[in-house]
Amino acid sequence: MARSAISSIRSYYPNLSKLHQKIADFVFAQPQMVSELTINQLADKVGVSTASISRFAKAVGYNNFREFSMDLANVTTDINRDTMFKKIHPDDTPNEMAEKTFQAMIDALISTQSLLHNDRLEQIVDQILKCRQLAFFGLGGSSVAALDGYHKFLRTSINSEYYPDFDVQLMQAAKMTEKDCAIMISHSGENQQALTVLKQLQNNHVPVIAITSYGRSSLAQRADYVLLSLADQVNKTSDGMYTLIAQLALIDSLFTIVAVKLANKTEAVMDRVREAIDRTRT
Known part of the structure; x- marks a missing residue:
């Protein structure tokens, strides 16, 4: 900490x-x-x-x-x-730029990990384990993390969904119920389309897990659970890029915890997934 x-x-x-x-x-x-x-x-x-x-x-x-x-x-x-706010300067050597980029990513991971709490992780994982369907929501740059989460959780016995299109996400949210669970990812927590989806989820009483960079954002204030993905700023335009690393680490952490708790079922699913993929490579 x-x-x-x-x-x-x-x-x-x-x-x-x-x-x-x-x-x-x-x-x-x-x-x-x-x-x-x-x-x-x-x-x-x-x-x-x-x-x-x-x-x-x-x-x-x-x-x-x-x-x-x-x-x-x-x-x-x-x-x-x-x-914390180290800059990348035009006169930096390529190696110096690379070093600062790597350091920014390392700092993002350290900062994000420092805000994790065992009790909150247990609550979030319990919510995921008992849900009927787990849906991922993310638009723009956050769609990368949402897709990664969907791809990861396909390897578990939990039914997972993700659609990149906003209109389809909104329809997806409209079909969900309090028996489901949503993981919503937004760097700013203020994307208006994401907040529209959030409103629909809340209308249906769907538990929402938010992954965002700002603890006082609209998304963080309205979600049931919040995981903060932080990044040391290199500059304002790149801040979201480094936050993505932290978002992916949070999703990987949730996947790992869930997969361990569902060890037998997860192994069986992963075996079937590997067999299906292997058949396409022969």
Whole structure:
């Protein structure tokens, strides 16, 4: 959990007020120092009230400032604003660009993993295990992760569905019931077509598992379960690309847990799938 405090702040940052973003920027710059301050000391240094600090801690997912401060104390000393928002420059060598790209992907995985909690994973997996049908929803760049999830879960005994077209996704959502389960993937959590599908799912009382990058997005606020996929920004346009790596890792994690719990059934399904594919290669 060494990076959860920083990761949590970043997931909420775009939707924070200007005042709370000011506090967040101060934390980003000196996380270790901030973790050692009392709420009064931090308020004095930032130039805000203690009530603002308290509201900030709650706005980024904590019950109170003490809980936030304790989590922030676990942040390693080499995590600072420069490394989190490292830029790729035109005068970088190809090897330097590749190194920064790899590092951004590694950071995305570490940040995402730091926000996983065992209890929440158990709840999500239980929901998947008991569903009649598991449907994946994702549009645009998120369709890649949705297709990957569908492809993975085809190897289990759970009935899975995914359609890339928005209209078909909407029809798919209209047919689902409370006995089913939906995994909805959206980097921003604000895609209007995705939210239209979400509304239909909720009208049918379908449990929704959201995978998104922003904890205060419309999707995250309205879903039954949320998994945050985070990425250290290289620049604004590439942020979604690095988040995709985290999305895929979350889906792989869910698949692995489900497959292990359904070991006997999964092995039987995978044997039949392999046999079917092998017949096409002879």
